[in-house]
Amino acid sequence: MRVNFTVNGRQQEADDVWEGESLLYVLRERMGLPGSKNACEQGECGSCTVRLDGVPVCSCLVAAGQVEGREVVTVEGLADFAKQREEAHQGGACASGACGTSLQAAQQWKAHGTDSQTGEGTELSPVQQAFIDAGAVQCGFCTPGLLIAADEMLEHNPQPTDADIREALSGNLCRCTGYEKILDAVRLAAARQDRQEEAV
Amino acid sequence: MGSTRTTGVPTKITQGSRTKGGIGESTLRPDGTLKVTGEFAYSSDMWHEDMLWGQTLRSTVAHAEIVSIDTSEALAQAGVFAVLTYDDLPAEMKNYGLEIQDTPVLAHGKVRHHGEPVALVAADHPETARRAAAKIKIEYRELPLITDEASATAPDAVLVHEGRDDEHSRHVPHPNIVHRQPIIRGDAAEAAKKADVIVRGEYTFGMQDQAFLGPESGLAVPAEDGGVDLYVATQWLHSDLEQIAPVLGLPEEKVRMTLSGVGGAFGGREDISMQIHACLLALRTGKPVKIVYNRFESFFGHVHRHPAKLHYEHGATKDGKLTHMKCRIVLDGGAYASASPAVVGNASSLSVGPYVVENVDIEAIALYTNNPPCGAMRGFGAVQACFAYEAQMDKLAAKLGMDPVELRQLNAMEQGTLLPTGQVVDSPAPVAEILRRVKSRPLPPERQWESSEGADVRQLPGGLSNTTHGEGVVRGVGYAVGIKNVGFSEGFDDYSTAKVRMEVINGEPVATVHTAMAEVGQGGVTVHAQIARTELGVTQVTIHPADTQVGSAGSSSASRQTYVTGGAVKNSCELVREKVLEIGRRKFGTYHPAWATAELLLEGGKVVTDGGEVLGDLVDVLEDESVEVEAEWRHRPTEPFDLRTGQGNGHVQYSFAAHRAVVEVDTELGLVKVIELACAQDVGKALNPLSVLGQIQGGTTQGLGVAVMEEIIVDPKTAKVKNPSFTDYLIPTILDTPTIPVDVLELADEHAPYGLRGIGEAPTLSSTPAVLAAIRNATGLELNKTPVRPEHLTGT
Numbered sequence: 001m002r003v004n005f006t007v008n009g010r011q012q013e014a015d016d017v018w019e020g021e022s023l024l025y026v027l028r029e030r031m032g033l034p035g036s037k038n039a040c041e042q043g044e045c046g047s048c049t050v051r052l053d054g055v056p057v058c059s060c061l062v063a064a065g066q067v068e069g070r071e072v073v074t075v076e077g078l079a080d081f082a083k084q085r086e087e088a089h090q091g092g093a094c095a096s097g098a099c100g101t102s103l104q105a106a107q108q109w110k111a112h113g114t115d116s117q118t119g120e121g122t123e124l125s126p127v128q129q130a131f132i133d134a135g136a137v138q139c140g141f142c143t144p145g146l147l148i149a150a151d152e153m154l155e156h157n158p159q160p161t162d163a164d165i166r167e168a169l170s171g172n173l174c175r176c177t178g179y180e181k182i183l184d185a186v187r188l189a190a191a192r193q194d195r196q197e198e199a200v
Numbered sequence: 201m202g203s204t205r206t207t208g209v210p211t212k213i214t215q216g217s218r219t220k221g222g223i224g225e226s227t228l229r230p231d232g233t234l235k236v237t238g239e240f241a242y243s244s245d246m247w248h249e250d251m252l253w254g255q256t257l258r259s260t261v262a263h264a265e266i267v268s269i270d271t272s273e274a275l276a277q278a279g280v281f282a283v284l285t286y287d288d289l290p291a292e293m294k295n296y297g298l299e300i301q302d303t304p305v306l307a308h309g310k311v312r313h314h315g316e317p318v319a320l321v322a323a324d325h326p327e328t329a330r331r332a333a334a335k336i337k338i339e340y341r342e343l344p345l346i347t348d349e350a351s352a353t354a355p356d357a358v359l360v361h362e363g364r365d366d367e368h369s370r371h372v373p374h375p376n377i378v379h380r381q382p383i384i385r386g387d388a389a390e391a392a393k394k395a396d397v398i399v400r401g402e403y404t405f406g407m408q409d410q411a412f413l414g415p416e417s418g419l420a421v422p423a424e425d426g427g428v429d430l431y432v433a434t435q436w437l438h439s440d441l442e443q444i445a446p447v448l449g450l451p452e453e454k455v456r457m458t459l460s461g462v463g464g465a466f467g468g469r470e471d472i473s474m475q476i477h478a479c480l481l482a483l484r485t486g487k488p489v490k491i492v493y494n495r496f497e498s499f500f501g502h503v504h505r506h507p508a509k510l511h512y513e514h515g516a517t518k519d520g521k522l523t524h525m526k527c528r529i530v531l532d533g534g535a536y537a538s539a540s541p542a543v544v545g546n547a548s549s550l551s552v553g554p555y556v557v558e559n560v561d562i563e564a565i566a567l568y569t570n571n572p573p574c575g576a577m578r579g580f581g582a583v584q585a586c587f588a589y590e591a592q593m594d595k596l597a598a599k600l601g602m603d604p605v606e607l608r609q610l611n612a613m614e615q616g617t618l619l620p621t622g623q624v625v626d627s628p629a630p631v632a633e634i635l636r637r638v639k640s641r642p643l644p645p646e647r648q649w650e651s652s653e654g655a656d657v658r659q660l661p662g663g664l665s666n667t668t669h670g671e672g673v674v675r676g677v678g679y680a681v682g683i684k685n686v687g688f689s690e691g692f693d694d695y696s697t698a699k700v701r702m703e704v705i706n707g708e709p710v711a712t713v714h715t716a717m718a719e720v721g722q723g724g725v726t727v728h729a730q731i732a733r734t735e736l737g738v739t740q741v742t743i744h745p746a747d748t749q750v751g752s753a754g755s756s757s758a759s760r761q762t763y764v765t766g767g768a769v770k771n772s773c774e775l776v777r778e779k780v781l782e783i784g785r786r787k788f789g790t791y792h793p794a795w796a797t798a799e800l801l802l803e804g805g806k807v808v809t810d811g812g813e814v815l816g817d818l819v820d821v822l823e824d825e826s827v828e829v830e831a832e833w834r835h836r837p838t839e840p841f842d843l844r845t846g847q848g849n850g851h852v853q854y855s856f857a858a859h860r861a862v863v864e865v866d867t868e869l870g871l872v873k874v875i876e877l878a879c880a881q882d883v884g885k886a887l888n889p890l891s892v893l894g895q896i897q898g899g900t901t902q903g904l905g906v907a908v909m910e911e912i913i914v915d916p917k918t919a920k921v922k923n924p925s926f927t928d929y930l931i932p933t934i935l936d937t938p939t940i941p942v943d944v945l946e947l948a949d950e951h952a953p954y955g956l957r958g959i960g961e962a963p964t965l966s967s968t969p970a971v972l973a974a975i976r977n978a979t980g981l982e983l984n985k986t987p988v989r990p991e992h993l994t995g996t
Contacts (some may be wrong), residue, residue: 018326034245035238039463040495041412044926047413064477074236081781122233132232135890138722139461140235141413145235157252163658173926175413175464177722178897179934 005067007031009051015060015099017064024048024059026067027074035075035144038172046172049145050074051081056152058171075144082125085155126196127151130189131182138176144171150186160192218721219804222734223954226890229726230743242461242616243433246419248488252281254474254481256491257319261313263570263921264340265356265527266318268311274321274335280291281485283336284320288484291449296472298439300366300378300537305447305476310362312535313342313572315500315922322481322489336650339406344571349509349530351858352376360535360568368541371843378533378566379541381548385620386559395515399595403512403588404985406911408505408531408902410577411931414463414499417492421480426481427454433462435469437716438752444476448483448775455479459746465720466902467576471538499924503538503575505911506531506566508547510588512596520602523610524559529550529585533566538575540566545690545841548848549621553589554631554683555611560620562846564871565707570919572912574703576757578902578966579684586682587986594678594976604973605639605679607788609924610739613683622847627884627957628947631856635681637943644876644939646675655967659870661790661864663935672868676859677877678973682965686958687760687852691840693831694760694852697751698728698768700743700776702736702818708819709774709805710851711736714830714887717765718964719755722960723891724761726887729768730887735773736780737802737818751832758959759855762887767953768833775829777802785822824911844913853949857881857962858968859900862938865978870990872908872975877967880943884957889944896963897940903967905932906986908975 003014003026014030024041027033027050036059038048043061050059051073057169059072069110073081127150130136137143146169160168164188174182205465222228234240286294286308294308295301307318319336323329332645346360353374360376368379392398418432419468427450434440437457445452462469474491481489493501509530515523529547533540548564564581577583597604612631618624647670649659655669660666686798688694699714711732719725729741746753753765781800784807789795798809807815840847877900886892909930913922946956968986976983979993 018325018327028245033238033249034242034247035993037242037314037413037463038244038415038492042495042925042927044495046414048331065358075236078763079237081617101340102639108433122237124236128236131236132228135226135228135894137229137235138723139412139414139462139464140231140240141242142236144238163656166657166934173413173931175466175902175931176412176898177894178899178901178940179932180897180940181894184639200278 001066003068005069007033008070008073008080014064019065022060023062023064023067027165028058033074033076035098037141037144045077045151046149047142047145049172051152056149075147079125079128082151084155110179124166125151126192127189129155130192131144134181134185134188136177136181136185142172142174146174146182154190154193158199159190179188205325206322207841210645215727217946219732219733219737220739222341222686223730223887225730226888227726227730228980230729231725238856240461242414242463243431244415244417244461244492246431246490248419248421251419251488251490252324252481252485253324253326253329254478254489254491255321256317256477256497257333259307259316259318260316261311261340261342262314263343263345264311265337265342265343266307266311266563267530269319270337271319274332274791275767276337277332280529282322282481283488283735284480284484290448291447293446296443296447296476296933297537298471298539303536307777312887315572317477320477320481326346333501346376347571347916347919348569349567351554352567353596357756358782360570360970367951376568376569377461378568379539380563381544381563381846382844382983383411383509383548383560383562383620385622385873388524388526388559388561390790391474391559392515395718396518396597397596398515399592399599400511400513401588401592401595401984403510403591404509404984405508405573405584405587407507407908407914408577408906409499409912410466410468410497410502411929412464412466414771415495415498418471418474418478418654419488419490420482421488422482422486425454428482430475430477430479431458433460433469435465435718435720436755437748439755440472441748442473444474444479448479454561457748459718462718462720466578467580470757471503472754473501476489495926497926499912499921499929500541500554503573504534505544505577506574506584508584510584512588512592513590516600516686518600520600520607520610522555522557525552525557526561529564531564531566531584532569532571533571534571535631536568536573539574540575542690543581545850546685547585548617549841550582550683550685550905551589552620553586554613554629556613557620562620572921578899579961580758582682582684583965583968584678586965587969588985591984594973608681609635618846620846621850622840622851623851627852627853627949627951628882629854629856630882630945630947631681634856634858634882637880638679638858641878641941643677643862644862661866661873662869667869667871671865672866672869674978676863676974676978678970678977679858680966680969680973681856681858682853682962684759684962684965685851685853686763686855687756687758687835689838689850689852691838693763694754695834696753696768697830697832698765698772699750699828699830700732700769700772701826701828702776702780702822704822705940706821707819709738709740709822709837710740711738712742713769714750715753715765715769716748716750717761718746720756722756722761723888724765726891727762727766729873730774733765735770736777737804737806739937750830751902759960762956763952763958764835765855767835771833772829772831775831779827779829783808783891784816784824787821788816794853829877835996837843842968843976853952853957855962857955857966861968861970861974863930863971863974863978865975865993867979867993870993872988874938874971876938877970878941879905879963880945880948881962882945882957883904884949884952885946885955887954887956892944892959893942895960896942899942899960899963901932903964904937904971907968907971908987911987912937939994
């Protein structure tokens with residue numbers, strides 16, 4: 001079958017998709033977007049988390065056909081996604097919780113390609129930068145899913161308590177860090193976001 | 201050339217710390233940006249035009265003769281390019297193994313455990329390959345099962361491996377015992393008579409899985425020269441190569457391996473998984489072949505931590521001094537040897553823990569059974585022992601009426617202590633001090649779940665399941681300490697190789713570091729760049745991808761890489777520095793007498809004297825020249841343990857960590873919440889403090905997992921694995937994991953580069969027994985098995 005959907009702001013088309021293929025498989029193997037990870041393919045680890053029409057989902061549990069005509073954001077598009085959200089909400093408070101990405105904003109948004117061996121000079125979202133700075137990345141296999149989940153939480157809960165963070169990230173397994181540095185990273189991203197908003 | 205003085209006087213241990221980004225700083229990972237943008241290429245992300253997908257067919261029974269295999273229907277499927285069985289193996293060598301080559305590439309006439317590879321399929325879609333594999337017909341005739349020590353050593357026991365001729369087969373008491381290592385020192389029987397108090401215990405340690413998140417995977421690309429290029433996630437490229445090339449019938453130079461992104465390892469990638477299979481399919485089909493295990497298959501695709509039964513006896517005088525220790529440790533090695541012999545060596549030689557005990561009678565064995573093969577996992581034999589000896593120390597303290605920490609401190613080893621192997625501990629061993637540090641830390645406040653709006657169930661055992669609002673919840677506190685050896689022991693030639701080049705690029709001195717070290721997440725690449733900056737005074741360091749075009753780096757295991765490959769990088773940098781200074785002397789020696797007389801260093805892109813005086817710029821010294829050195833580096837040699845007495849200088853270095861666990865237990869439902877897991881550890885020298893914390897907290901959490909949730913359950917009647925999924929094999933989530941405050945000591949080991957100590961494993965040892973001790977403290981139950989399950993606490 002053929003599946004059409006938007007990935008990171010770009011209209012994509014996948015041909016010859018077998019009906020049993022997951023969204024994760026189509027992203028990784030047919031669209032050249034292996035950033036979403038395949039740690040369990042059972043919906044238990046969260047490493048494949050993407051946003052489907054704004055909602056975080058395990059892409060391994062979504063059949064590719066279910067995504068027809070819908071919007072997907074993966075870790076590869078997270079920096080641009082966050083930037084456009086920032087621009088759309090410049091100075092606006094997020095305390096109401098109603099600060100997700102509007103459909104219009106999502107549709108207007110386009111990813112910029114980065115082609116770098118080292119990633120140097122890449123523009124990152126605040127939560128991506130915080131993961132690096134706080135030492136939250138070791139092997140990094142859980143990182144893409146955690147970034148999507150953490151970014152989504154900060155979008156509707158910009159000043160989370162530790163209990164909030166733990167609850168929001170409880171669907172994402174990490175085997176390397178013991179989670180302490182992941183908590184640090186989310187706290188850091190939230191604090192930087194706060195400071196930025198104070199400055200505005 | 202100027203004569204500006206830089207600040208501070210460099211000494212050997214801190215030299216170069218003024219070059220930004222050197223050792224001791226928390227520099228950030230060079231692969232961090234790629235990992236947060238999704239661009240980092242893990243082994244499962246490999247893609248090649250025209251590639252096929254490989255699939256492994258695994259045995260559905262644990263022990264059986266293979267009567268027949270019929271692949272015809274599978275081969276006839278559209279999209280299938282090859283189906284391989286044992287008969288298709290191209291070389292005379294058909295087995296592999298880390299130490300003993302007892303593992304068939306594909307089963308030959310017999311399977312020895314559930315999930316053993318029997319056949320391979322290559323197809324143009326992974327689902328096509330899976331469906332074709334399901335069409336392979338295998339007829340099994342089941343054999344009697346060997347599942348434990350009794351069945352393994354029974355007089356009429358079936359042999360898991362007939363006709364053994366490995367080096368251990370000559371000294372083991374039974375062919376179903378892989379290796380046996382006794383350690384006898386002093387006279388335990390005589391000393392027992394003088395003991396005022398004796399405690400005994402039987403302990404059971406469950407089978408733990410490494411549960412690295414990146415599944416076994418890789419891509420094999422056939423090459424025009426008849427060889428193959430293999431991109432794979434592993435812990436030791438050169439060890440893989442030595443095992444892969446012979447079974448492919450290729451010389452090693454025709455198997456070119458490159459490390460792909462590794463999604464964690466923890467010992468589970470020491471053994472071969474899909475490497476040989478992908479190469480076989482690629483060479484057969486002439487097409488690139490990718491194999492990616494799913495999580496179900498991953499549970500069968502690598503060895504696990506040995507489950508163990510441990511019998512211990514400790515004696516003490518009434519004032520708490522240990523008189524003797526006797527123990528017997530039985531490790532289940534499963535169907536193939538993997539790292540079992542070395543695990544036995546560790547379990548026996550570290551079985552007394554970090555304590556002074558002059559009279560010991562120790563025996564450790566590993567069995568061959570039809571259970572899943574077991575081998576390396578973080579802590580490697582020392583974990584199982586620590587669980588048992590720390591339970592014993594608490595038992596002894598209770599019987600003596602002593603404080604459990606004081607009893608440990610009273611018997612704690614220190615620098616100069618003799619191990620039961622007769623080896624002197626010749627570097628700092630701050631066992632009593634790390635215990636003091638975790639004990640003196642303030643306890644977390646009680647009843648943290650209480651708030652003005654009632655109980656926050658997220659802070660309680662059972663969490664959002666809303667099982668209690670504090671009723672029946674009891675707090676407990678427990679302590680444990682452990683000792684882990686660093687590096688490969690028992691006479692192994694544990695070297696590493698580093699190639700370092702220095703040249704001027706775009707007007708700036710740049711160092712390139714090339715090793716075969718497997719970066720598995722630990723941050724070795726970060727540290728190598730730091731060492732190069734410190735030693736060579738440069739800012740820009742390029743880390744070359746790890747491959748087999750440079751000499752072996754040894755394994756990313758045994759807490760050894762920063763010590764050994766770090767040591768190799770340091771050594772090669774020093775050799776490069778000498779050559780650079782030689783060039784400088786040649787060019788500029790006549791301008792300043794210090795070129796000939798002073799000890800010279802490279803700092804901040806300059807050649808400086810040990811007094812800090814600048815003699816020249818590296819850009820001017822090097823100009824168009826590049827300096828390159830590839831050299832091997834070794835730590836102090838070790839020797840094997842005597843096979844009868846266990847005596848010998850078998851270890852290189854030791855690593856010590858202590859934990860205090862604070863738990864809250866819902867005693868009615870048997871649910872445990874770990875509130876805090878504080879750690880103190882001596883790291884010798886923290887080359888990257890941020891990474892040190894990450895290692896300690898990560899290791900602590902794996903110990904927590906085995907304490908309360910993690911166990912591969914093997915049905916004793918069938919030897920089949922019952923829970924090969926993340927639905928049924930639970931690892932700690934962020935909700936299960938407490939805060940982990942860490943106290944880092946830096947007491948230099950004068951024998952090690954920069955005084956550093958390998959750190960990755962020690963925190964995994966003491967974490968488990970500390971949690972168990974805290975649960976015992978809360979409940980008063982004996983709890984002699986990991987993991988602790990609700991039914992063990994409620995008695996239901």
